[in-house]
Amino acid sequence: MRYRSRVSDAFAPDWRPLPREFYRRHPAEVAPELLNKLLVRSDGRAGRIVEVEAYAGSEDPAAHSFRGPTARNATMFGEPGHLYVYFTYGMHWGSNAVCGDVGEGAGVLLRAMEPLQGIEAMRALRPKARRDRDLASGPGKLSQAMGITRELDGADLVTADRGIAILSDGMPPPRRPVVGPRVGISKAVDFPWRWHVPDHLHVSVRKR
DNA sequence: TTGAGGATTCTC
């Protein structure tokens, strides 16, 4: 399998991608199940996903896809299991796993990650991070630590066609994740579509 | 540790 030789074979041959059908569901169903999965790059950088948010297309005023397809959000309307990368605040990138069926415009924002491997490479990309917990405790930080920019928009997280994947090492999601409203939005502020691992050091905005 | 405010550029 190509994803193994490209992404995980050399250092973690037992890590497995999630099937395409995992992503072909409502993002509020997928999101909590992405907790404790691994975001992995072909150079060995890897981290455990500890915080996510769901964005649900035409039913969700806070989603980039709410008003239909544009040049920016085109990837969200494509095949599930691909990476949707967006740019915001003039300097930050955000990373999502596309969910739902083609045309729905749904996704799960990857908000925070616990660095596991390739931490020195992450530090090189995030010189301002003082502690390990500053490396990827936020969507912009996570993207920067993993070197995710516009170039990776549309990458397939199932086949790892461009050297990035979401893999499982067998750790299940938390039984009872913390659920609450999403961060940094001005519409649909009450949708309880943010989930994170309870009491986890690497989650963003620990105070509410 | 907390809160306020600036940075910086793409998108619609």
Add this chain to the structure above:
DNA sequence: AGAATCCTCAAA
């Protein structure tokens, strides 16, 4: 105009 954010600084 506003953005699915981060960083610095000041005050406590």
